[in-house]
Amino acid sequence: MSDFEKQGQRIVFTGGSGVAGRHVIGKLLEYGHEILNIDLHPLDNPDVHTMKADLTDGAQAFNSLSSHFRATEPFLEPIQRLDAVIHFAGTYPNTKRTTAIPRPLIVPDNELYRINTLSSYNIIESACKLGIPKLIIASSITTYGITYAEGDASYAYFPVDENHPTCPMDVYAASKLCVETTAASFARRFPGTDIYILRIGAVITPDRFETAFKLYVEEPEKWKVHGWSYVDARDLGNMCHAGLMTDGLGFQVFNAVNDDITNDEPSEEFLSRVCPRTRLVRPMGTFEAPITNRKMKEMLGFEEEYGWRRVLDK
Numbered sequence: 001m002s003d004f005e006k007q008g009q010r011i012v013f014t015g016g017s018g019v020a021g022r023h024v025i026g027k028l029l030e031y032g033h034e035i036l037n038i039d040l041h042p043l044d045n046p047d048v049h050t051m052k053a054d055l056t057d058g059a060q061a062f063n064s065l066s067s068h069f070r071a072t073e074p075f076l077e078p079i080q081r082l083d084a085v086i087h088f089a090g091t092y093p094n095t096k097r098t099t100a101i102p103r104p105l106i107v108p109d110n111e112l113y114r115i116n117t118l119s120s121y122n123i124i125e126s127a128c129k130l131g132i133p134k135l136i137i138a139s140s141i142t143t144y145g146i147t148y149a150e151g152d153a154s155y156a157y158f159p160v161d162e163n164h165p166t167c168p169m170d171v172y173a174a175s176k177l178c179v180e181t182t183a184a185s186f187a188r189r190f191p192g193t194d195i196y197i198l199r200i201g202a203v204i205t206p207d208r209f210e211t212a213f214k215l216y217v218e219e220p221e222k223w224k225v226h227g228w229s230y231v232d233a234r235d236l237g238n239m240c241h242a243g244l245m246t247d248g249l250g251f252q253v254f255n256a257v258n259d260d261i262t263n264d265e266p267s268e269e270f271l272s273r274v275c276p277r278t279r280l281v282r283p284m285g286t287f288e289a290p291i292t293n294r295k296m297k298e299m300l301g302f303e304e305e306y307g308w309r310r311v312l313d314k
């Protein structure tokens, strides 16, 4: 595909009605991609059709990836093969977020595990067997084991790159790790398929930007659970686009976070103050995020657009 053709890819996006997905889809539309959203709930975006499907059902997942994008009378063209699937659907245990967007209520652990692993398995298997050349899958920095630990846990080193041990205690992060392992196994069986895992940081949406950064900056000691890192929901769209534009990397895991630490103190000074026993494995950029996006910048050419200092004009 030429770079020009790559701008207008045909993509199924799962979970696009959620908190992050709607902003990611907004950004992907700006790049000219054509999108079908698969979700349990509608998305209030007139440019995107939502097909209601429960992806824990394998047949619904398969059909979601082999469907018309719009219902017209008659259908104007045969079903086209997809260029990529971006899989965000799932659920997680965050009780604190308030949102007007309909989403499943908090569910018991075993149900969370079932939804996340089974829906992902169904999407990965269907995409590989249908010959879709690229999957981008939402995982999480919670796999590093700190966010939902029982009590205080410590990072093994800074900056946290993709080789950092993944050692979750909780079921959400365990489900994401299971999805990563499953995706890697399919990538071995289907070597022509690119599967890019995004270990997503705390997602900050435009409406929560000021509030979130007030907390991050004024009470920095509290945010070890987020690794003093974040991802702007629109930059998450830029990251997905960067993944769509870069072919041939096979199976890869990327930290999906913005460039900078979430407070005003230079990173090395801050980390040596709050985590004095955690070693630095390389010199860090002055304000480099403790969970580093260096691999994504180098391999996908990601450049952030919504760095928090710029957005808040600091």
Ligand SMILES: NC(=O)c1ccc[n+]([C@@H]2O[C@H](COP(=O)([O-])OP(=O)(O)OC[C@H]3O[C@@H](n4cnc5c(N)ncnc54)[C@H](O)[C@@H]3O)[C@@H](O)[C@H]2O)c1
Residues within 6 Å of the ligand: 014, 015, 016, 017, 018, 019, 020, 021, 038, 039, 040, 041, 053, 054, 055, 056, 087, 088, 089, 090, 091, 092, 102, 103, 104, 115, 119, 138, 139, 140, 141, 199, 200, 201, 202, 203, 204
């Ligand atoms: N929001 C964050 O801070 C954050 C951080 C790290 C990773 N993630 C991951 O990013 C992805 C998106 O997160 P989000 O905050 O937008 O989540 P969300 O809960 O707001 O959205 C998830 C969407 O998936 C849909 N969904 C759930 N079960 C489904 C099923 N069985 N079939 C079809 N659709 C289903 C929901 O209806 C919802 O619209 C998730 O995989 C999440 O685990 C989010």
